[in-house]
Amino acid sequence: MGQPEMQPEGPPGDPAGRTLPPGDWAEPAARLDELYRWVEQGALRTADRYLADRSRRRRTANLLRGGTAAGVVAGAALPLLSATGAVSGCAPWGYLGLLLAVACAGADRAFGLTSGLLRDTVAAEEVVRRLRVLQFDWASECAREMLGPAEGTAAEAVDRCLGILRRFSEDVAEVVRTETTDWLLEFRTGRPPLSVHTTPSPRRPDPTAPAPRHFPPPGGTRPNMPRQRPPEPR
Template sequence: MSQPEMQPEGPPREKGGRRDRKDLTGRPFPLGDWGEPADRLDALYLWTEDGALRAADWYLRDRVAKRRGARALRLVTAAAVSVAGALPLLDLTGAWSGGAPWGYLALLLAAVCVGCDRYFGVTAGWMRDVATAQAIQRRLEALQFDWASESVREVLGPADGTASETAERCLGVLRRFHEDLTELVRSETADWMAEFRAGPAPHSTQTMVPWAAQRAEGPGQPGRFLLPPGRRPNMPRQRPPEPPR
């Protein structure tokens, strides 16, 4: 399964009047003259919205092949199981003498299809792509409403602060959306890598996850620093209470 590679490259190229969205590559930050803050904020919003649509489009395109593969594997599995159940009946009725042994071959084919689906994560990847694209769409809709709210506040509420505070608030909205979108893609990629960690994957792949969460230490788990056997923890000495005067 192919996964997004967050490696910065050049700006997306136009191919046939349509933006080339083969992978989730980085994009250059739109810089310019901040003499007109409103125009720069509008350009940043369009850049942010295009990035979200680009990410959702990548996952929707990636799910097409997985959906076809998952449906094909499930169709072959259902057909093989049906044939495996019908062949012994045909052998018992005499319609096809000696057809029962072929039922084992059909069962083997069904098991191979199920194993390929589980090992390569075809169905799981299809569902994960759909869920990620829907999550991106929900976050984009929230950003659109937040941006509209900020625009209305700027027009109707000039007493809410200075122009610099308004620009800083708008930049904060865009930055939080970028961080949320990046975290969503990172979580999806981590789930994809976890499938290979749980399966027969090399040990080097299992250790190359820099964002693996640390294990929480509960009340029944040992702490980070353990005492040697036979040692008691040193409690801080307390002054004896002074006698009342």
């Protein structure tokens, strides 16, 4: 069976341009190790992309926040100094300082620098955390194979390893999708999303749990009062 040709990869950290590396399953251990390295390198490239984007945003955001702080201080101090007579003719510069502060804050909000910095940080940390889980799960599976599994065939062991890699790839893709969704929400609404990552999932009822008991109100149940006929006109 011929091996498929390698397709050119996309930009670093772009999972859409990465294809499975070709290989021969005649040696399952070597093939699994190759796939593990491929998945691990893809996760590292995704984390590096977010970290590089975070560094670029951090420099610009720090500059804009510094301009905002300097403008606010100048806008508050210069008119006060002009009013007390300590420095004459500096009130207009204070107004320009306030204008600079508003411009810097507006640019930060319009370009999403601070919010993008937070998104990149959360996404990079989440990818690294999931990568650590993958490494320990893979080490546990390798130790299990070295010690000799008590049950199961070699095909089942390969299927377990492929399941670990597939779930990890889906988790990383979900992190990227969530970050992209947050960016789209911010781009459309003009403000950062409040809580996209921390939305709790609804709890499913436990079929083995006993049914909840309904206790009557204090004093017993309220009796049903019979309807009274309206008084007849005299």
